[in-house]
Amino acid sequence: MKPLRWGIVGPGNIAHRFARDIRHVPECEITAVASRDRTRGAAFAEEFSIPHVFESYEAMAKSPLIDAAYIATPHPFHRAAAELFLREGKAVLCEKPMCVNAREAEELIAVAKEHGAFLMEAMWMRFLPAVTEAVERAKAGVIGKVRGLSADFCYSLRPESEPKIFTPAMAGGGLLDVGVYPLHLAAMLFGTEPTSLDARSTLREGVDIHTAITLTYEGGAIATLSSGTMVKKPENAYIYGEDGYITLPCFYSAREYTVTRRDGSEERISLPFDGGFCGEIREAQRCITEGRAESELHPLSTTVAVLRQMDAVRKSIGVSYPFDKKSAT
Numbered sequence: 001m002k003p004l005r006w007g008i009v010g011p012g013n014i015a016h017r018f019a020r021d022i023r024h025v026p027e028c029e030i031t032a033v034a035s036r037d038r039t040r041g042a043a044f045a046e047e048f049s050i051p052h053v054f055e056s057y058e059a060m061a062k063s064p065l066i067d068a069a070y071i072a073t074p075h076p077f078h079r080a081a082a083e084l085f086l087r088e089g090k091a092v093l094c095e096k097p098m099c100v101n102a103r104e105a106e107e108l109i110a111v112a113k114e115h116g117a118f119l120m121e122a123m124w125m126r127f128l129p130a131v132t133e134a135v136e137r138a139k140a141g142v143i144g145k146v147r148g149l150s151a152d153f154c155y156s157l158r159p160e161s162e163p164k165i166f167t168p169a170m171a172g173g174g175l176l177d178v179g180v181y182p183l184h185l186a187a188m189l190f191g192t193e194p195t196s197l198d199a200r201s202t203l204r205e206g207v208d209i210h211t212a213i214t215l216t217y218e219g220g221a222i223a224t225l226s227s228g229t230m231v232k233k234p235e236n237a238y239i240y241g242e243d244g245y246i247t248l249p250c251f252y253s254a255r256e257y258t259v260t261r262r263d264g265s266e267e268r269i270s271l272p273f274d275g276g277f278c279g280e281i282r283e284a285q286r287c288i289t290e291g292r293a294e295s296e297l298h299p300l301s302t303t304v305a306v307l308r309q310m311d312a313v314r315k316s317i318g319v320s321y322p323f324d325k326k327s328a329t
Contacts, residue, residue: 004285007032007066007090009057009081011044014095015072019048021277028285034060057081061088068288070122071095074164075171076323079104082119086111091118091288093280097180100171101324102307109300118288120280120295121303123184127279129271130254134239134246135188142259143241147221149189151182151237151251154210154228165229166207171321173207175310179227181252183306185237186215186223192305194223201317204230208319215309 004027008015011033022028032052035041041053054060061069061084068091071081079099082092092112098121099105112119125131138146154174157165164170165177186194194215201211210228217223226233237251244261248254255273260266280298287295294300314320 001027001289003027003029004288005029005031005065005067007034007054007060007063007069007085008044008050009034009060009069009071009085010073010077011035011040012072012074015044015070016047017275018070018072018277018281019044019050021275022281024274024278025281025285028281031065032060032063057084061085061090067091068093068118068284075100075176076169076321079108082108083111086115086117086119089115089117091284093120093122093284095122097121097176097307097310098303099307100176100321101311102304104323105300105304105307109304112293116293118284118293119300120284120287120298121300122277122280123180123298123303124276124280125181125184125252125254126188126298127283128254128273128276129279130257130269130273131185131188131248131251133269133271134248134254134257135185137259138189138239138241138246141241143239143245143261144243146189146239146241148240149186149221149223149237150225150240151185151223152226152233153178153181153235153252154226154231154233155235156232157229159204166205166209168206168319168321171323173209173211173319174227174229175208175211175313175319177227177229178252179211179213179225179313180306180310182223182225182227182237183213183309184302185251186225187302187306189239190215190217190221190223192302192309193217194309197309197312197316199313199316201313201319203317203319206319208314208317211313211317213313
């Protein structure tokens with residue numbers, strides 16, 4: 001089988017992590033990188049021994065040198081970059097969130113379907129063995145009927161250290177940057193259709209710096225989630241049942257989980273962690289080589305549903321971006 005040839009779009013920090021992890025996935029290789037900044041692109045190519053550097057995304061999209069593109073640009077540019085490659089029939093793995101709102105995601109999915117190209121959001125947490133096993137066991141009843149979830153992904157930055165995180169025009173704020181993770185974890189556990197959604201937030205210059213979200217589901221389960229850019233919390237998740245609870249330390253990159261039962265006994269399970277990106281790369285590779293349009297494990301409908309939830313949260317807390325009001329293009 002020929003290796004799946006990847007092109008990297010945007011050689012930033014997250015692209016470096018992708019490039020390191022893909023080395024551990026057989027039958028995958030990076031053959032090109034595209035950057036508007038020739039110097040950055042060349043430096044990235046040298047670091048990872050990538051043979052081809054493009055100064056435009058358009059040129060790489062048309063190139064026969066790649067089969068798939070990993071979109072690693074900042075949030076507001078995901079949709080436009082991904083669309084270039086989809087229109088050329090290239091497969092696309094697009095960094096989370098796939099788009100800045102649900103409307104853009106639906107438009108991008110329509111392009112993928114029109115051109116018969118594979119598309120998936122890069123949500124690495126959904127493919128981590130510790131996370132998937134913990135969720136499966138919770139659903140199977142290891143802690144009795146599941147009644148709740150709490151999950152926090154918050155970090156503390158100074159605005160001058162990462163200006164784009166605090167800029168509405170860059171889709172800044174904690175919700176899109178890291179709040180997407182606990183929302184996806186809730187979707188894995190309870191599905192994508194909560195019966196109610198409530199959100200409260202502290203804002204700074206038009207972006208959310210600390211947001212608390214409460215979701216309720218049919219049957220009475222409650223998810224309490226938070227995200228933030230100027231508040232430090234333990235980044236853990238807890239799944240609560242009638243007969244115990246499951247702890248996922250640093251849940252978005254979990255290497256283990258612990259089942260605590262009603263009698264206080266504990267079962268700690270450690271599982272392989274190969275850098276985080278390997279699972280989503282393997283899934284994209286499987287789907288592409290099998291000729292699938294999307295992943296059944298991480299379907300596009302889930303991506304859109306979580307974006308709708310984030311749209312609802314932003315409406316509730318009063319955060320809007322310049323591109324929210326743009327008409328479809």
